[in-house]
Amino acid sequence: MKPAQVRMARAALNWSLANLAKAAGVHRNTISNYETEKFGGSEEALIAIRRALETAGVIFVDENGEGPGVRLRKVRTRDEALAQAKANLEAMTDEEDAEITASATADPDSQLVESLIHRKGKKR
Known part of the structure; x- marks a missing residue:
């Protein structure tokens, strides 16, 4: 930089x-x-x-x-963001998974984070 x-x-x-x-x-x-x-x-x-x-x-x-x-960065629609997040979840390591879970706890009002948690639960 x-x-x-x-x-x-x-x-x-x-x-x-x-x-x-x-x-x-x-x-x-x-x-x-x-x-x-x-x-x-x-x-x-x-x-x-x-x-x-x-x-x-x-x-x-x-x-x-x-x-x-x-x-x-290109501004994405919510559906595009969720599709990218889903792809990221599928490639996520256990360490990254724990970090996302910690972030979700810190920002429980985030709709995107809640959607990711919901999708993560379906993945397992």
Whole structure:
């Protein structure tokens, strides 16, 4: 992830430094200093920043002769999301299964998570 990609990602999401800092759990100066190349950033901070942006829908595009970039993930319909989730469930390891179950417990109001749990129960 390059500094310019973080700037592009924030612009695509219409996020301020404060928005990204809150989502990533890092100080806004860490992001600002990374974007302006004043500081390379710690590995932990860069992972948190990337994870927050990817969770928000950013896809990082590697350099392909024209330079690195970002794009936003395609917005899917609920049925498309459920079909992808079903495919993911079928390929899931026991460790990933436990992580999903823990997430469902943390966010019991999520309709998608509840649907996944229901489908998971049918799978077994």
